[in-house]
Amino acid sequence: MLALPPSLSDWFSAKGWALHPHQLAMLERASEPASLLIAPTGGGKTLAGFLPTLAELGAKPASGLHTLYISPLKALTADIRRNLRAPLEGAGLAIRVEDRTGDTSYTQRRRQRADPPHILLTTPESLALLLSYEDAPRLFAGLQRVIVDEIHALAESKRGDQLMLGLARLQRLAPGLRRVGLSATVEDPPALARFLARHPDPCAILEADPGPDPDISMLETEAPPPWAGNGGRYAIPAILEEVRRHKTTLIFHNTRAQAEIFFHELWLQNLEDLPIGIHHGSLSREQRERVEAAMVAGQLRAIVCTGSLDLGIDWGDVDLVIQVGAPKNVKRLVQRIGRANHRYNAPSKALLVPANRFEVVECVAALEAVLAHTLDGEPRGPGPRDVLCQHILIAAASAPFEADDLYAEVTTAGPYAALNRAAFDDCLDFVATGGYALRAYDRWQRLMLRNGKWQLRDPRATQVIRMNIGTIIDTETLKVRMKGRGGMPLGEIEEGFAATLTQGDTFLMGGQVVRYEGLHELTVEVSRNPGREPRIATFMGTKFATSTLLTQRILTIFQQERWPQLPRHTAEWLALQREVSRLPEPDRLLVESFPHDGREHLCIYGFAGRNAQQTLGLLLTKRMEEAQLAPLGFVATDYATLIWGLEAVTDPAPLFDLEALRDGLETWLAGNAVMKRTFRNAAIISGLIERTHMGRRKSGRQATFSSDILYDTLLRHDPGHLMLQITREEAERGLVDFGRIEEMLGRIDGRIDTIRLNRVTPLAAPLFLEMGRVPVEGVARERVVAEAAEALMAAAGLG
């Protein structure tokens, strides 16, 4: 077994710390080519990951990069750096630890490349950037270990695929490299191990003692949750009481907008002035760092936060986690709960606060799932090819390469182990020539084959490639700051939202109401505006899809005769739905039809998950268009699709003909808004279009045209093009999810219950509050546009 430096062991003993069995196991298995450690939060996971490194480096390490630590969060790298300082300094180890992220200064980054530390803490994007430089082979030649923290979170997105391609590259530069993955509890550890390890190397899986069951319940409030929306505001008095009773509370929300509104309301009712902060991804770095520092210093009693605090940072003293809004996913709930009581082997305490009555049912379903130890998770698909295209560009930016070598390298990455040569060649051809059926760019290829090696035609392209690295596609945002010289930066808002503001409008930012003063060189200037009602929240943030496991549990709860485990108000609400309409059943499809607000509505309770319900909305509206039922738009949730239009649908059953729906799928895939959004993301990741950079939008003139035009053009002139293939794959895997529609239609086998009502039903009401409405471009839309134009003309006296 690898031994720790004696001074470090002494330091641990002096602190009274004994290593956990799984931490010792990491030292024992330090020579394995890959190992995956699964441990609950608070289990000393990160230290376990670093122990082999500290043992190998010893007291007087030689210079050069030894270990690369990769985390999904920038904040985490800074936190780890601080946490490593104590043992390193305490044990007198001369080990240099530095972090490198998008926030690191240019000078510091340059210096790191010339004279790297022993341990470099970074993110997948910063690693990709490092690998794009010509000097990557020199920098990484001596690399011994790589630690991927929170790998369960990375594996859920394309960031993980990009990282695994990066590791494949690193392994080539440093053949002796050993990999360590650190993960929270997951449903399928072997799959995660295959994702991490160099294919076909084995990967050791170490599972730490999961600790005691959490102490988890639903928060009881005097006021019942509202019918819809509200973001948990009704529960503020009860939540403040809990904050008062605990040392430090994390209050999680699912979206940033919700967190903002909630925080604002919380302050209005916080008569004792309990110190409470807010933390989410749209706040400026300064703001977030202030909150993090206050938290570390133990100055805060609570933090209102979003997924930005899901991971990593060890806040020691948190003794309560409150989840506001339905958790959507049992696995993430378990991980969030683990944020409380960061002491190993002590139960975590958590409270669930449903935002509305539908979520009461979902919260109960989630509680039951947590106690039954069932975790949800969908199997991972193969590595996406848009990420591979970007990887090829990064490879070319660093040095000329041979196609055979790169293919061999790429297929050692877990997610790309099954990639065939033809698929790889398609990607290479796309990157080099555009890959069009019309071979238009012979003279202007991006990559040229010279002496058997692919290289950039124009070396200056490296700059563009580097600026576009990464797989996170942000909505375009504008910075917000206080008006006046040296005004304080507050954060960012979506450009689309900013465009709707006029002077005097008020909105919420960082928990305060601010007044829009104007746009100054792409920065939104605001002033403080206490006391006035904010107009609107500012951003949509991430939207989670409820897992299959949870939706099935909810349907099962619906079937109960009575609901003793639900609060009375929710039980009454379900009873009311049963009375005026009926409750959805697992083997039948409930369809409600009713007028509301001057439009006809059709509500389909398919319980097939957000993506499948979305696809169902697209396919049904298409069929309705053909049947001249004039649909205008729809919105989908995990449970239902709500369609509105100009005509009432009296007999929806024919709309659900599976064959017709499947026929519609191909044609439909062509023209819809979801596909265009998917295409845009894939086009940015694969390097077909560039991310919009701030400077370009200065003129007021759109420097670029909409990616929709590219999509339409390709579809018409080059339907087999790689980008369209990727878009389809992506959509079928995630956004389309036609499989679940087929599964649902098979399950109901024609048993469709159509109910015509004269008003919105209790169960349909929450759908009216959903964001992300999709317009239908059809006859009804043209009618409405023409009417709107005529009305404007008439109003202006021009009709």
Place this chain on the structure above:
Amino acid sequence: MNGYGFTLSGAALVALPSGALFWPEQALLCVSDLHLGKAERIARRGGALLPPYETRATLERLDADLEATRAVRVICLGDSFDDLTAAEALPEDERLWLLRLMAGRDWTWILGNHDPAPVDYGGSHRHELALGPLSFRHIAERPEPEISGHYHPKARLAGKAHPCFLLDAARLILPAYGAYTGGMFCHEPALCALMSPGALAILTGKRALPMPMPRVQPQVRPRFTGFGR
């Protein structure tokens, strides 16, 4: 043709839903900012390799408009080519297509900022052209009255941006006709300053739709109403 007819200084004109302007009395079709060869120019300059089909998409629409209007005179209002090299580099089939459209027609290329010198395609090349009561030039200059392009105006209606014509008593600005063209919203100061109060925006799309020119950024209406028992 789903066009929108109006008169400018006594000339009866039709704004077509495609973004072209038709003057029936003169059998004249006017289009602006075709930006032919744009994808090639971007690639040449080391940028992205965009789908190289935008020139044929543009020519297809122009072909259809010429067919439908039976126009015998054509004015291209400038920025017809994305740059002068792009004009030379047009693939043979696209070049022949364009020449076929020109054949038998009185064709005028107005010079634009992207194509400031004559191109090798026949027709006449002018900085500007006066015809009856109207002056044709690339960039709006003097309300004589004049017809121009350059700004790629667009307007938002019912949540969607449409390229549009801008029209007042003395001036018409055409939308960009080319496939890969961005645009400028008409609430931008540059366009507000050019157009007098009461100007119309004529949206392109399936039909040419007139509406008052939007001069302020559009407001978002609340999306939903509440629900109570």
